[in-house]
Amino acid sequence: MATLEINDLHVTVDAEGGAREILKGVDLTVKQGETHAIMGPNGSGKSTLAYSIAGHPKYTITGGTVTLDGEDVLEMTVDERARAGLFLAMQYPVEVPGVSVSNFLRTSATAMRGEAPKLRTWVKEVKTAMEQLQMDPAFAERNVNEGFSGGEKKRHEILQLELLKPKVAILDETDSGLDVDALRVVSEGVNRVRESGEVGTLLITHYTRILRYIKPDFVHVFAQGRIAESGGAELADKLENEGYEAYVKGGVSA
Amino acid sequence: MAEALNIPVGSTTAGSIAVAAESTVATRMSAPPSYDVADFAVPHGREEEWRFTPLERLRGLHDGTAVADGLIRTEVYTPAGVTQETVGRDDPRVGRAGVPADRVAAQAYSAFEKASVVSVPKETVLTEPIRINLHGQGGTAFVHQVIELGAFAEAVVVIDHTGDAVVAANVDFLVGDGAKLTVVSVQDWDAKAVHVAQHNALVGRDASFKSIVVTFGGDVVRLHPRVQYAGPGGEAELFGLYFTDKGQHQEHRLLVDHNAPHCKSNAVYKGALQGDDAHAVWIGDVLIRAVAEGTDTYEMNRNLVLTDGARVDSVPNLEIETGEIAGAGHASATGRFDDEQLFYLMSRGIPQVDARRLVIRGFFAELVQQIELPDVEERLLTKIEAELEASI
Numbered sequence: 001m002a003t004l005e006i007n008d009l010h011v012t013v014d015a016e017g018g019a020r021e022i023l024k025g026v027d028l029t030v031k032q033g034e035t036h037a038i039m040g041p042n043g044s045g046k047s048t049l050a051y052s053i054a055g056h057p058k059y060t061i062t063g064g065t066v067t068l069d070g071e072d073v074l075e076m077t078v079d080e081r082a083r084a085g086l087f088l089a090m091q092y093p094v095e096v097p098g099v100s101v102s103n104f105l106r107t108s109a110t111a112m113r114g115e116a117p118k119l120r121t122w123v124k125e126v127k128t129a130m131e132q133l134q135m136d137p138a139f140a141e142r143n144v145n146e147g148f149s150g151g152e153k154k155r156h157e158i159l160q161l162e163l164l165k166p167k168v169a170i171l172d173e174t175d176s177g178l179d180v181d182a183l184r185v186v187s188e189g190v191n192r193v194r195e196s197g198e199v200g201t202l203l204i205t206h207y208t209r210i211l212r213y214i215k216p217d218f219v220h221v222f223a224q225g226r227i228a229e230s231g232g233a234e235l236a237d238k239l240e241n242e243g244y245e246a247y248v249k250g251g252v253s254a
Numbered sequence: 255m256a257e258a259l260n261i262p263v264g265s266t267t268a269g270s271i272a273v274a275a276e277s278t279v280a281t282r283m284s285a286p287p288s289y290d291v292a293d294f295a296v297p298h299g300r301e302e303e304w305r306f307t308p309l310e311r312l313r314g315l316h317d318g319t320a321v322a323d324g325l326i327r328t329e330v331y332t333p334a335g336v337t338q339e340t341v342g343r344d345d346p347r348v349g350r351a352g353v354p355a356d357r358v359a360a361q362a363y364s365a366f367e368k369a370s371v372v373s374v375p376k377e378t379v380l381t382e383p384i385r386i387n388l389h390g391q392g393g394t395a396f397v398h399q400v401i402e403l404g405a406f407a408e409a410v411v412v413i414d415h416t417g418d419a420v421v422a423a424n425v426d427f428l429v430g431d432g433a434k435l436t437v438v439s440v441q442d443w444d445a446k447a448v449h450v451a452q453h454n455a456l457v458g459r460d461a462s463f464k465s466i467v468v469t470f471g472g473d474v475v476r477l478h479p480r481v482q483y484a485g486p487g488g489e490a491e492l493f494g495l496y497f498t499d500k501g502q503h504q505e506h507r508l509l510v511d512h513n514a515p516h517c518k519s520n521a522v523y524k525g526a527l528q529g530d531d532a533h534a535v536w537i538g539d540v541l542i543r544a545v546a547e548g549t550d551t552y553e554m555n556r557n558l559v560l561t562d563g564a565r566v567d568s569v570p571n572l573e574i575e576t577g578e579i580a581g582a583g584h585a586s587a588t589g590r591f592d593d594e595q596l597f598y599l600m601s602r603g604i605p606q607v608d609a610r611r612l613v614i615r616g617f618f619a620e621l622v623q624q625i626e627l628p629d630v631e632e633r634l635l636t637k638i639e640a641e642l643e644a645s646i
Binding site for chain 2: 054055056057077078079081082083087088090093094095096097098099103104107108111112143160164
């Protein structure tokens, strides 16, 4: 059973006047089949956690460990992490001009699976996944994220999640900027992947809204660079009613 | 036009939009256009039109010391209905599309022996391209080529430069009323070649001219595509793609002279650079004269700097002498490889080498698609791959 284990993770970014510590000792274990929600105010370091695990060069790991099934994730390049089974659905996916969605998806699937998927089954696979996410087939011929609406970008991220079938999926504010219909469609996509029981999910969000569609097993409150409190789904209800004030009091978070 | 700029060291991106009573595009040249080389002083390198060019690498094309001692093997493939002739300087078609604008173009005009004229009769619509293959066998050559389309004719011409040569050339495009001409000029020279050429397009009433310039090889390549209109309603599209490698100087200087009303022009040039002393220069001059009411023009240059040590000079320049235009704009941006794109692709399991290849192919895709000739596109993509192999 796949397990992502984060121990005492410290991360800095380069800022004016030197390195600034964003993560200050994060401990978290996500097992295959589990869904963890990480909630917290803006600036608490939630996204930094996501990008650090994926290996974004902007972040420097200054302490701690991240392992996937005992393998040292921090030693891996970005593409190796993905092929090891980590997936990050990004809050702001990047435009890649001149590269079509279909070319991108196939290149990615080829890299992940170690061989080019058979054309006939692949076309069907993509078509089915796109239909489920209510995406127009013409979408496949557009350039990656170029001119996509907020909702299209998120659907495209979840499309990749469904096709690439990672062991651990990190969803960074996948709910932000979505209207209720889009949120439902995207959540259904995430749930399809979860129902396979083969993925561990780390759902990063500012709002409790998405948790009505995707039920977490565990909820963690993130504040000031670490997990301030952990609990079950009921913790989300408490946050819904009381907000984050209890966690940011006296803190530096904006 | 506002553009996000990410300018690396060793790059200049300047631009201007001037509303002028008198054209500085014309006057900032050190001499007015002329067919006679004697009308131009030998450039010393500080002239506006020469300041980016390494004169010492022009092998004497600019100062009269170059001697026509070279050989260029020329093959011309003409579909049925097309004629090819060899004519003298006195042929009225020679030099009609435009006058040499600098000393090297005038040198070429003064020194060529025979001009080649390829003619497509009026109303002839070709289904196969005309191919002109120029293979340099070493030495220096002066060339004059005329492509002439009669009214309502349609043709695609591929001019392919390979081998080793020092060449100064004028290429004239006479596009008749309502005619459609697409020209693909490929500069795929050996490493030591020097190629300086002026392209003159005279675009007829309601005619369209599309030029796609592809520059890979050579030590110095300096091309000067110029467009004028012979009547209203003409349209010119100027596309360019270059891959400037270690030590290479590749310079593309465009002039679109909107001298007739209701004409359109659109210029898009994109380049990638890698290696020490790779130097790309792009000058985009657009002049909208007082008579050119209803003009619609846009020009853009993009550069992707792949390694340290490369240099880009990009200067769009738009001059407007009438307020009655439909649209005018320009953009120029030079940037490093986008690490965010790379991260995004790699986070989907795609190895760095493949991710870079995807991004660069994507960068050039909109231009490659303009060629519409599978064999040329394929060769181009293979060439880009080969260039990338060297850098990754």
